[in-house]
Amino acid sequence: MARRPLVMGNWKLNGSKAFTKELIEGLKRELDGVTGCDVAIAPPVMYLAEAEATLASCGCDCTSKNVIALGSQNVDVNVSGAFTGDISTAMLKDFDAKYIIIGHSERRTYHKESDEFIAKKFAALKDAGLVPVLCIGETEAENEAGQTEAVCARQLDAVLNTLGAEAFNGAVIAYEPVWAIGTGKSATPAQAQAVHAFIRGHIAKHSQAVADQVIIQYGGSVNDANAAELFTQPDIDGALVGGASLKAPAFAVIVKAAEKAKE
Numbered sequence: 001m002a003r004r005p006l007v008m009g010n011w012k013l014n015g016s017k018a019f020t021k022e023l024i025e026g027l028k029r030e031l032d033g034v035t036g037c038d039v040a041i042a043p044p045v046m047y048l049a050e051a052e053a054t055l056a057s058c059g060c061d062c063t064s065k066n067v068i069a070l071g072s073q074n075v076d077v078n079v080s081g082a083f084t085g086d087i088s089t090a091m092l093k094d095f096d097a098k099y100i101i102i103g104h105s106e107r108r109t110y111h112k113e114s115d116e117f118i119a120k121k122f123a124a125l126k127d128a129g130l131v132p133v134l135c136i137g138e139t140e141a142e143n144e145a146g147q148t149e150a151v152c153a154r155q156l157d158a159v160l161n162t163l164g165a166e167a168f169n170g171a172v173i174a175y176e177p178v179w180a181i182g183t184g185k186s187a188t189p190a191q192a193q194a195v196h197a198f199i200r201g202h203i204a205k206h207s208q209a210v211a212d213q214v215i216i217q218y219g220g221s222v223n224d225a226n227a228a229e230l231f232t233q234p235d236i237d238g239a240l241v242g243g244a245s246l247k248a249p250a251f252a253v254i255v256k257a258a259e260k261a262k263e
């Protein structure tokens, strides 16, 4: 089944108002004419307004303003009320955000987010009509202990066992081995493909149709030099990009590599 690739930039804790405007203007120029790949960016929520305005205003005839979707790096489970510091699905929708990252290993580690809590976020996003980008992946120690599949299965099961496989209709999974994030040491295409096939197979045990359509991105030191080879793999449907998403030319190379590989 042909799946449309998705390349998403996770800016993490980087940027400023000026940086947001400059990077998005650069992306719009670089991505002009791209039609065969979905593209999203997740700036810090602080800069969503700046990002939304820059995406909407275009001083040229480019078509890329329609190509780049807005996303967020996190969301909270509560909709409103006395929850200091939290961000709701409704607030994200207010800025036209669509793809929402949940379960990133940095939140699992630094904010002690559990599989169960992340499943609640997944449910909140589905209720709101937003697209969850569910990050899963094993640590280096887990990898060395041969636990990669067990860890990915456990992280997926938290959603599958509470919401059912249908919840993955229209959703995105990002396989991000923790040992590859920000290290410059990407998984090899064959290593990543093996885990992606496992993830798809795990969902297929519940529903083949859902497994066939779910987008599975790879994340972890993806850059303009290694992206094309990763995208040759049949179960790698795009990338969740950290560091290389902060430079328009590098990010554009990754998007165009996905477009070419999956045409």
Ligand SMILES: O=C[C@H](O)COP(=O)(O)O
Pocket: 010, 104, 176, 180, 181, 182, 183, 184, 219, 220, 221, 222, 240, 241, 242, 243, 244
């Ligand atoms: O969300 C993105 C990932 O954590 C990958 O980050 P990276 O491309 O800087 O390794």
